[in-house]
Amino acid sequence: MTATRDFNASVFFDMGSSPSGVYLDNVSLYYLAPGDLNADNRVDYTDLKTLTSQWLQSGGGLTGDLDGSGRVDFKDFASSAKTGPAVTD
Ligand SMILES: [Ca+2]
Ligand SMILES: [Ca+2]
Numbered sequence: 001m002t003a004t005r006d007f008n009a010s011v012f013f014d015m016g017s018s019p020s021g022v023y024l025d026n027v028s029l030y031y032l033a034p035g036d037l038n039a040d041n042r043v044d045y046t047d048l049k050t051l052t053s054q055w056l057q058s059g060g061g062l063t064g065d066l067d068g069s070g071r072v073d074f075k076d077f078a079s080s081a082k083t084g085p086a087v088t089d
């Protein structure tokens with residue numbers, strides 16, 4: 001993977017006429033594999049367990065909703081499977 005320092009990014013805040021400021025501290029950017037639902041840099045049984053626990057659920061905040069459709073289904077499972085599991089558990 002490319003080191004974080006290899007990326008350039010710009011962030012713009014439109015504060016309108018607000019007198020408030022924005023302060024950013026300790027910002028990290030990293031690549032997260034689509035199937036890595038718990039962000040531990042591995043796609044494994046724990047992620048699959050999370051996906052199955054949310055199976056066919058709808059709504060917001062579902063970590064298993066990989067395609068952002070609002071529902072955890074076969075499309076999400078397929079996305080997770082494409083990541084290539086490193087099953088060690
Ligand atoms: Ca994981
Ligand atoms: Ca989905």
